[in-house]
Amino acid sequence: MAQVFLGLGSNRRRYHHIAAGVRALHQEFASAGKPLRVARVYESEAIGFAGNDFLNTVVQLQTELSIGDLSKACKAIERAHGHPSSAAKYSPRxxxxxxxxxxxxxxxxxxxxxxxxxxxxAFVLRPLAELAAELEHPVAGKSFAQLWQNYRSEQRLHAVDFKFEDLPYLITPTDNKDS
Structure with a gap:
């Protein structure tokens, strides 16, 4: 069983699509003994293009899917929520x-x-450090808490109030005692 961390982001109908993404991942991956954990949601500026601010979070889950099949499942969820596979890398989502x-x-x-x-x-590292503070980055060799503590950037980032659906096997920021 693989432990996986996924980054979610949206800058078009942001609250709707973040909630829909978490719901879809929950339906696909959560079950008894395999809860879905979600970090706080953060707002940040678009990077690489001029556009609306993004909402971002990180989701932790467990799966038996291979890396390739997991990536395909994530792309299918994106497409189901209006993100075409042909979209430019730096564009609204x-x-x-x-x-x-x-x-x-x-x-x-x-x-x-x-x-x-x-x-x-910051919009990736901060929520990842919340969910996996003691886990080490496999290349940098430092914990995500250490990486966040030493992170330096001009990126603007702030937590937003976000109410997740009450779903079984979904652990939200209010349930995460160490967040």
């Missing part, structure tokens, strides 16, 4: 789901792991 970590795997295909943006974007 209804829902973007990226595999950040899959156990401690380090690879370039079928996706880059660990995802490089973990170390560069």
């Amino acid at each position: 209804t829902l973007d789901i990226d595999v950040l970590l899959y156990n401690q795997e380090v690879c370039e295909t079928p996706v880059q792991l660990p995802r490089a943006e973990i170390l560069h974007n």
Whole structure:
């Protein structure tokens, strides 16, 4: 069983699409003994293009899917929520789901792991550090809490009030005692 961390982001109908993404991941992956954990939701500026601010969070789950099949499942959820696979990298998003970590795997295909943006974007590192403070980055060799503590950037980031659906096997920020 693989421990996985996914980054979710949206800057179009943001609250709707973050909630829909968490709901879809819950339906696909959560069950007794395999809860879905969600970090706080953060607002940040668009990076790489001029656009509306994004909402971002990180979801932790367990799966028996391979990295490739997990990535395909995430892309199918994106498409189901209006994100075409042909969209430019730096463009508005209804829902973007990226595999950040899959156990401690380090690879370039079928996706880059660990995802490089973990170390560069506050909207990824901060919620990841909330869910996995003591877990070490498989390349940097430091815990995510240490990486966040030492993070330096001009990126604007702030937590927003976000009410998640009350779903079985969903652990939200109010349930995460160490957040």
